[in-house]
Amino acid sequence: MLQARGLTKRFGGIVVAQDLDLDLAPGEVVALIGPNGAGKTTLFNMLTGFVRPDQGSISFADRRIENLPSYRRARLGLARTWQRPRLFESLSLLDNVIVAGRDYPGERLTNLVFAPGRIREREKAGHAEAMHLLERVGLAHRADSIATQLSYGQQKLVGLARALMNDGRCILLDEPMAGVEGRTVETMKKVVRDEAAAGKAVCIVEHNIGFIRDMCDRAVFMFNGRIVASGSVADLLADQRLTALYFGSKS
Ligand SMILES: Nc1ncnc2c1ncn2[C@@H]1O[C@H](COP(=O)(O)OP(=O)(O)OP(=O)(O)O)[C@@H](O)[C@H]1O
Numbered sequence: 001m002l003q004a005r006g007l008t009k010r011f012g013g014i015v016v017a018q019d020l021d022l023d024l025a026p027g028e029v030v031a032l033i034g035p036n037g038a039g040k041t042t043l044f045n046m047l048t049g050f051v052r053p054d055q056g057s058i059s060f061a062d063r064r065i066e067n068l069p070s071y072r073r074a075r076l077g078l079a080r081t082w083q084r085p086r087l088f089e090s091l092s093l094l095d096n097v098i099v100a101g102r103d104y105p106g107e108r109l110t111n112l113v114f115a116p117g118r119i120r121e122r123e124k125a126g127h128a129e130a131m132h133l134l135e136r137v138g139l140a141h142r143a144d145s146i147a148t149q150l151s152y153g154q155q156k157l158v159g160l161a162r163a164l165m166n167d168g169r170c171i172l173l174d175e176p177m178a179g180v181e182g183r184t185v186e187t188m189k190k191v192v193r194d195e196a197a198a199g200k201a202v203c204i205v206e207h208n209i210g211f212i213r214d215m216c217d218r219a220v221f222m223f224n225g226r227i228v229a230s231g232s233v234a235d236l237l238a239d240q241r242l243t244a245l246y247f248g249s250k251s
């Protein structure tokens with residue numbers, strides 16, 4: 001469903017991505033692991049159009065997308081979450097999710113003038129969809145709360161609901177478990193599992209090894225901007241060489 005080939009990026013002479021290939025298939029959950037600064041978020045940023053690669057190509061659903069702006073990639077069904085939740089702090093949870101919808105129509109002046117009926121219909125549909133997603137992440141009862149009234153873990157779940165708002169075919173999750181604890185852990189797992197079961201391609205950057213072991217079908221290991229290993233989760237986690245890279249670089 002998604003194929004990246006040869007993605008390369010330098011920031012001011014420092015290579016943060018070197019010839020990266022990645023394949024994501026429907027229904028598959030792939031872990032992207034590696035120590036801090038390995039380039040995992042940069043890879044997601046290149047896939048979603050927030051960072052422009054110096055070289056390389058990206059195909060998604062049989063289209064070349066590397067030159068499309070991020071909003072068009074999102075419309076094609078490439079969704080992501082952010083390492084930090086990035087919610088609109090003064091909006092309710094419900095509105096945070098509604099405005100993530102690709103068909104959110106109220107911002108087009110021509111629609112407001114010429115098609116108010118269509119806007120009302122779409123807004124109703126968007127409202128229902130957002131409410132449904134808040135139910136899935138266990139926060140429907142907080143729909144009217146302001147984002148900052150939630151715990152950090154709950155905010156991450158709202159970030160996930162925002163990413164799911166467009167019913168994308170491929171979902172990139174950047175450290176979904178960081179700051180998530182207590183009851184929200186199982187909710188996060190369930191939603192991710194359900195997405196994969198529905199045939200979505202899922203790629204997860206995560207430092208939580210238990211989560212990776214539970215959730216992921218295979219893993220890719222990044223270090224210093226390169227993919228240095230890929231294979232089964234069990235094989236990668238058992239690889240002493242990778243463990244040394246992972247912990248060695250943190251000290
Ligand atoms: N916009 C930028 N300008 C310059 N350097 C950047 C930029 N974004 C990232 N980098 C650098 O690129 C490297 C990779 O960063 P990246 O955030 O992709 O790592 P990561 O694997 O996601 O790490 P973490 O696990 O800490 O989130 C780091 O050395 C970082 O400092």
Ligand SMILES: [Mg+2]
Binds near residue numbers: 040041174
């Ligand atoms: Mg990161």
